[in-house]
Amino acid sequence: MKTKSLRNSIIAMSVCIVLCTAMLIGATYAWFTDGATNSGNVITAGTLKIDAFAYDAVDTEQGGMSVTIAEGDVTGTFNFESEGQNLKEDTTPIIDNVTIEPGDTEAYARLVEVVNNGNLDAKVKLHFDVTEDGLAGALWFDFVQVDDEGIVVGKMTKRPMSTLSALAEKAEFVVAAGKSLKYVFLFGMNDPDTVGNEFQGKSFGMDVVVLASQNVEGAEYAEYVVESADEMTAALAEGGSIKLAADIELQSIPVAEDGVKIDLAGKKLVLSGTPLTRAAQGYRDTKIANGQTLEIVGGTVELKGNDFQTSALSIEGGKLVLDDVDLISAGTAITVIGNGSELVVKDSTINTTDYGCCVSTNASGAENDPIDITIDNSELVCAYVDGWTSVGVLMNVPGKLNMKDSTVKGGLSAVVVRGGDAVLENCTLERPYTPKGFGNLGPESNYNMNENWGSGNDLPLSTLLVGNRSTSYQYATNVELIGCTITAAAEGAKTVYVYGNATEEIGASLTYDSATVITPADKSIEPVIVGGGYVTVNGEVVSQ
Amino acid sequence: MIGLKSSQKIAICVMVLCVVLAAAMMTTYALFSDGKTAENHIAAGSLKIELEQTAMTGNALAADGTMTEYDGFVGPVDLTESDAPVFELENICPTLWREATFEIGKGVSTVAFDSSVTVLKPVAGDAASEALLSQLKVTVSSGDGFADVTTFMLSEVGDEGKKVDLGTTLLTDSAPKQFKIKVEFVDSDDNNAAMTGSVSFDIVVLATQSIE
Structure with missing residues (x-):
């Protein structure tokens, strides 16, 4: 016991020493310090608040604004009511139950006031959705600006009502903070000599949307919220941002010059296409030309009427972005065809329901490349139709293909890289289907293996097909696989097949890391098969 | 025993x-x-730094609605003496930004010191201000050529603040240590939610004797 007491004492002393040492170390850290605090940094966001009012014309002065138009096609004095209709709160049409007959020479007037009640300058635009069945041809209109005293700025000119939407689209006004902008909207029927019976029973209607954005370079107007095909067509004509409030079916998307962003907001957009629209647009429904951007986010897009060769969405020099979109396509969904074309697919799915490629390029001319394709965190699946026609991603021109964290399932191939540079990281490529109706083509393992490859999808079957074997497509192909999984399910089905053009400069190279798994279900098939030409695999020349 | x-x-x-x-x-x-x-x-050493704001760059709304270069800075400002806030921005709009440049001088220090800048947890009173917090991006740049960059949104600043180490100032250093703080109202789809929002925050620069 005494020995134990001694041990306890020693332990107690050791603990004391450790504690003291710890205190000493702690004290060491309380060294000299100095500092400065800058307090009260305040950042306050500004306000953009636009109100709009409409004032009916009245026969006699009632305390409201009185406007005298002295010059132009229509002259006279117009009196307006003193209390206007707040267009934010009252959705009653500002033009309602106006019956115009041939011979009616009256000029109808409404005063429209846009007030900037915020503390930031605003730019304002009027957007008109016109619904009419021919009466617009018999009507005229004009906007006459007036100042706060009702003095007319400019001259009144009768303009064809059919030009209303287009004119409004081009007009943009700046309203300073705390200020207002006033316009007299005048309309009436054309001269009796030009208006015949053909206008009997016709009607004209319009919705007016006051759009405002901060008056800063690059600021965009708020989204058009559309809930019908007509509204969407009108909104597309002006471009900008469009938000769906209902499922909508259109034939195609006419992309405005400045581009368009479509927020599907969980809704479904159906692009039905027709042979007519496809013929008119070069056998493609929606074209995204050079300099244009079409961005579609957050919902479902169904492509109808397209087939293997007539893709629904064609990028011809512009840029297409699919973000969080489920794209369902009856045929080839997207063709990346123009010089400098760019495709970005992220957090999306593309499913074909018949013959077709999810994404394809076109090697018919040098003007069709280079292209740039990015696919991130997405799934592209070709339907099982025959198991040897459809391709998930068919890239047969120079350019870039970057795929990450994505899955592609195809028939003939999941991915074909017949030119350009492809980097696939953490991707799964599958060919899960057994070819049907292959008939006298022989075993799939021999198909297109003993002759030059054809064009399009006239290729050997392989989950990943790299390079080229023909006198065309004379450009280099480089493919890098990082952590990928590549499988093929059918008997005799190849997983990776590589064939190079004749020389090093335009040959094919394949590199894959140790994390990449290439496993054909048919164990008699080599995971990576090199057919011929100039080919390097993991940096070593294996064929030349 | x-x-x-x-x-x-x-x-x-x-x-x-x-x-x-x-x-x-x-x-x-x-x-x-x-x-x-x-x-x-026996004489104790001292650590007394100098903190100056030497520049403020950025953009500003011009009368015609375009963004122009900000030129309103009058300085340098000795922040160890001045109570004026570095960032005091009213009615800001998306894409507006300001970047302040600071210098930490050795002052009368007789010891090497490590310095850091901390943006303290901002105060935001309402939903619009909370939205504004998530749209204000702060970038702290330091080191040679301001190559060390730390970026965060003000909404990410927790109770302990967001601290960025600025490195060590040696007595042999001939030039003061410089760093920049940039505040930017980013352009996003949710900008309208931040309208009328207002946030305030403090910035603390701390120097501590450098120890091996």
Whole structure:
């Protein structure tokens, strides 16, 4: 016991020493310090608040604004009511139950006031959705600006009502903070000599949307919220941002010059296409030309009427972005065809329901490349139709293909890289289907293996097909696989097949890391098969 | 200590504790002692930094709605003396940004020191202000050529603040240490939610004697 007491004492002393040492170390850290605090940094966001009012014309002065138009096609004095209709709160049409007959020479007037009640300058635009069945041809209109005293700025000119939407689209006004902008909207029927019976029973209607954005370079107007095909067509004509409030079916998307962003907001957009629209647009429904951007986010897009060769969405020099979109396509969904074309697919799915490629390029001319394709965190699946026609991603021109964290399932191939540079990281490529109706083509393992490859999808079957074997497509192909999984399910089905053009400069190279798994279900098939030409695999020349 | 009673053992422990404490205190004083002088003069060092704001760049809304270069800075400002906030922005709009440049001088310091800048948890009162917090991006740049960049949204600043180390200032350093803080109202789909929002925050620059 005494020995134990001694041990306890020693332990107690050791603990004391450790504690003291710890205190000493702690004290060491309380060294000299100095500092400065800058307090009260305040950042306050500004306000953009636009109100709009409409004032009916009245026969006699009632305390409201009185406007005298002295010059132009229509002259006279117009009196307006003193209390206007707040267009934010009252959705009653500002033009309602106006019956115009041939011979009616009256000029109808409404005063429209846009007030900037915020503390930031605003730019304002009027957007008109016109619904009419021919009466617009018999009507005229004009906007006459007036100042706060009702003095007319400019001259009144009768303009064809059919030009209303287009004119409004081009007009943009700046309203300073705390200020207002006033316009007299005048309309009436054309001269009796030009208006015949053909206008009997016709009607004209319009919705007016006051759009405002901060008056800063690059600021965009708020989204058009559309809930019908007509509204969407009108909104597309002006471009900008469009938000769906209902499922909508259109034939195609006419992309405005400045581009368009479509927020599907969980809704479904159906692009039905027709042979007519496809013929008119070069056998493609929606074209995204050079300099244009079409961005579609957050919902479902169904492509109808397209087939293997007539893709629904064609990028011809512009840029297409699919973000969080489920794209369902009856045929080839997207063709990346123009010089400098760019495709970005992220957090999306593309499913074909018949013959077709999810994404394809076109090697018919040098003007069709280079292209740039990015696919991130997405799934592209070709339907099982025959198991040897459809391709998930068919890239047969120079350019870039970057795929990450994505899955592609195809028939003939999941991915074909017949030119350009492809980097696939953490991707799964599958060919899960057994070819049907292959008939006298022989075993799939021999198909297109003993002759030059054809064009399009006239290729050997392989989950990943790299390079080229023909006198065309004379450009280099480089493919890098990082952590990928590549499988093929059918008997005799190849997983990776590589064939190079004749020389090093335009040959094919394949590199894959140790994390990449290439496993054909048919164990008699080599995971990576090199057919011929100039080919390097993991940096070593294996064929030349 | 064989044969000692418990009370004696405790007494011994207390004595040991006192001895060690005394040793600790002696050790502390030894940091500044100098035994080579005849008069045993002992003088404590000092750490007193200088903090200046030397520039403010950015953009500003012009009357025609375009963004122009901000040119309203009058300085330099000695922030160890001035109470004026560095960032005081009213009615800002998306894409507006300001970047302040700071210098930490050695002042009368006689020791090398490590410095850091901390943006304290901002105050935001309502939903619009909370939205504004998530749209204000702060970038702290320091090091050679301001190559060390730390970026965060003000909404990410927690109770402990967001601290960025600025490195060590040696007595042999000839130039003051520089760093920048940039605040930017980013362009996003949710900008309208931040309209009328207002946030405030403090910035603390701290210098601590550098130790091996």
